[in-house]
Amino acid sequence: MIQLKSRLTVIDNSGALVAECIKVLRNARWAEVGDEIVVAVKKARPISDKTSASLSAAKIRKGDVRRAVVVRTKKEIRRPDGRYVRFDDNACVLLNNQQQPLGSRILGLVAAELRFKNWVKIVSLAPRVV
Amino acid sequence: MLRSIGQRLAGLAGGLRVPGASMQRLQQRAASTGGTEPYIVPQPQFATPLARAEEKRPNVMKVVEREAVARADVDGRAKLFLRRAAPKDRMCAGDVVFVETINSMSDPSATTVFGGVCIAIYRRGIDTSFILRNLVQNVGVEMRFMAYSPLVKRIEIMQKAQRVRRAKLFYLRDRPGRAFQGKALRKVAKSQPPPPAKS
Numbered sequence: 001m002i003q004l005k006s007r008l009t010v011i012d013n014s015g016a017l018v019a020e021c022i023k024v025l026r027n028a029r030w031a032e033v034g035d036e037i038v039v040a041v042k043k044a045r046p047i048s049d050k051t052s053a054s055l056s057a058a059k060i061r062k063g064d065v066r067r068a069v070v071v072r073t074k075k076e077i078r079r080p081d082g083r084y085v086r087f088d089d090n091a092c093v094l095l096n097n098q099q100q101p102l103g104s105r106i107l108g109l110v111a112a113e114l115r116f117k118n119w120v121k122i123v124s125l126a127p128r129v130v
Numbered sequence: 131m132l133r134s135i136g137q138r139l140a141g142l143a144g145g146l147r148v149p150g151a152s153m154q155r156l157q158q159r160a161a162s163t164g165g166t167e168p169y170i171v172p173q174p175q176f177a178t179p180l181a182r183a184e185e186k187r188p189n190v191m192k193v194v195e196r197e198a199v200a201r202a203d204v205d206g207r208a209k210l211f212l213r214r215a216a217p218k219d220r221m222c223a224g225d226v227v228f229v230e231t232i233n234s235m236s237d238p239s240a241t242t243v244f245g246g247v248c249i250a251i252y253r254r255g256i257d258t259s260f261i262l263r264n265l266v267q268n269v270g271v272e273m274r275f276m277a278y279s280p281l282v283k284r285i286e287i288m289q290k291a292q293r294v295r296r297a298k299l300f301y302l303r304d305r306p307g308r309a310f311q312g313k314a315l316r317k318v319a320k321s322q323p324p325p326p327a328k329s
Contacts, residue, residue, distance in 0.1 A: 081281045083273060086274075
């Protein structure tokens with residue numbers, strides 16, 4: 001249940017650490033796992049000269065507005081067989097305009113709902129899917 | 131005039147395709163009337179209603195609930211949730227439990243495992259459920275399983291609870307991860323399959 005002003009941890013290596021939801025890209029008030037949202041980056045890793053050399057693509061700074069997909073929610077997710085999954089935090093992965101993850105790695109586990117909502121690249125990059 | 135159900139089934143032996151029923155089962159049910167009547171009399175699955183001796187006029191809904199549980203209790207998992215069961219057979223809040231779930235009925239061999247500390251048990255007859263909590267990749271994950279779901283293949287208690295004085299252990303959510311580093315949980319983590327190889 002991510003909505004406007006919800007803070008999410010960013011779990012990829014794009015450089016952002018905390019993002020705040022500013023828009024749910026769905027005709028609904030809340031975003032669930034697998035939904036795309038627009039976020040404003042609230043905290044990012046400092047960009048030194050060393051990191052700017054290694055990161056080929058995007059340099060995420062504090063204040064950047066980007067798209068993201070919700071990968072973990074604290075609100076329980078219902079699975080069709082009656083199971084419920086709940087994580088301890090809300091997390092997202094930043095996306096570019098082509099709906100591909102910005103970072104090259106995902107650092108943490110993601111919910112299996114992403115597979116059913118066609119976020120195949122994120123599921124394959126994730127170290128663990130629950 | 132009207133052919134009996136037995137005669138009709140015999141006539142259709144080759145060509146009848148009824149979804150969800152086998153010819154054998156239909157014939158068994160037809161035999162309940164001696165195969166003479168043109169209808170099938172449903173046979174109750176439990177010949178005597180599941181009522182306790184002290185219940186003089188048992189409540190219908192209670193009996194229906196018990197029947198549903200007895201029908202779903204294929205591998206004796208009802209004992210885990212019975213309050214009257216022996217302490218070592220019973221599942222309590224605080225036990226380390228391991229659950230194996232089938233992903234889809236179309237392929238019963240594909241299973242997912244999850245293990246963790248049981249932090250809550252909701253005993254609701256057929257809707258009995260329990261919540262397992264574990265730390266996966268340093269993130270707390272809670273999973274609530276419906277005990278009598280046919281997709282739940284196996285529920286195993288790995289370690290009994292120690293020093294737990296509550297029925298619902300929601301306080302564990304605020305505890306640091308050390309509570310989830312016991313030997314049993316490490317065994318559970320090891321028995322979980324490694325993440326799929328990246329293609």
